[in-house]
Amino acid sequence: MNTKIGVAVSEAVEKFVSKGIDNSKIDARILMASVLKVSPHETSFLFNNFLTDEQIDLFSKAVERRLARIPVSHILGYRDFFDHRFIVTSDVLDPRPETEHLVEEALKKNFQNVLDLGTGSGCVILSLLAKKAGSTGLGVDVSKTAINIAEKNAVQMSLQRRVEFKVSDWFNNIKPQKFDLIVSNPPYIHPEEIKFLAPELKHEPLLALTDNKDGLDSYRNIARYAPSFLQSRGHLILEIGFDQEFEVTKILNLNGFQDIKVTRDLNGRQRVITCCIK
Numbered sequence: 001m002n003t004k005i006g007v008a009v010s011e012a013v014e015k016f017v018s019k020g021i022d023n024s025k026i027d028a029r030i031l032m033a034s035v036l037k038v039s040p041h042e043t044s045f046l047f048n049n050f051l052t053d054e055q056i057d058l059f060s061k062a063v064e065r066r067l068a069r070i071p072v073s074h075i076l077g078y079r080d081f082f083d084h085r086f087i088v089t090s091d092v093l094d095p096r097p098e099t100e101h102l103v104e105e106a107l108k109k110n111f112q113n114v115l116d117l118g119t120g121s122g123c124v125i126l127s128l129l130a131k132k133a134g135s136t137g138l139g140v141d142v143s144k145t146a147i148n149i150a151e152k153n154a155v156q157m158s159l160q161r162r163v164e165f166k167v168s169d170w171f172n173n174i175k176p177q178k179f180d181l182i183v184s185n186p187p188y189i190h191p192e193e194i195k196f197l198a199p200e201l202k203h204e205p206l207l208a209l210t211d212n213k214d215g216l217d218s219y220r221n222i223a224r225y226a227p228s229f230l231q232s233r234g235h236l237i238l239e240i241g242f243d244q245e246f247e248v249t250k251i252l253n254l255n256g257f258q259d260i261k262v263t264r265d266l267n268g269r270q271r272v273i274t275c276c277i278k
Helices: 005-018 024-036 040-046 053-067 072-076 097-106 123-131 144-156 191-196 199-203 217-229 245-254
Strands: 078-081 084-087 113-117 136-141 163-167 179-184 230-239 258-264 270-276
Touching: 005 024, 005 040, 005 053, 024 040, 024 053, 024 072, 053 072, 072 078, 078 097, 078 123, 084 123, 084 144, 097 123, 097 179, 097 230, 097 270, 113 123, 123 136, 123 144, 123 163, 123 179, 136 144, 144 163, 179 217, 217 230, 217 245, 245 258, 245 270
Parallel strands: 113 136, 113 179, 136 163, 179 230
Antiparallel strands: 078 084, 230 270, 258 270
């Protein structure tokens, strides 16, 4: 059967829209680009070309998986984040564009060593090290599987000699040492909100999304112990939920943090909080 690329993409978009899938056009083009082994923006120039039978089969299977609300990153096995491609599976949080704002804010600080709490795929710490020549870092996660994926990403980016990954429940398994910078995108979704979120989140690890308490417990743990691991005037930078500014600021104040500042992402939502210790 002769099917043009443009027709296949349009049909996929219609199916995605009918299922209420956000970013339907983008998703369809990304999936097609993967089949064609080109970049997503190149697909537009190929719309009048015909797909082979093998390509039709591959694209159809990818579309069916997306209709089942499996995230695009899980279908492809990777996610592009901050100029790099990261291996992603259902064992780690899918790196989101909003988290790039956390990296951007962190890069404004002077640091030579960085600690990433709840590192997941390693996308945050590896993006920082890639931009900051000579810097080193430690990424920790409670999940051994996540650590394995982060290590693979480090090798893929040729950063394995500048970063260490280890299993640790926050600070529990970190030997006493001082960092210039601590970053984290902790689980901050209130457990009661989980059921209202996009179906795609069911394919991500629950422990990376919620603390199963009030969405603030991770911040309490981090704020309590981070001062012991920060250099004087060292910075702590956290991703937060859109409605958590007041509560997280209060937690940080109670633990001696200063110069607390909240910045918004490209959607205008409160996204990142930065602060420092004396």
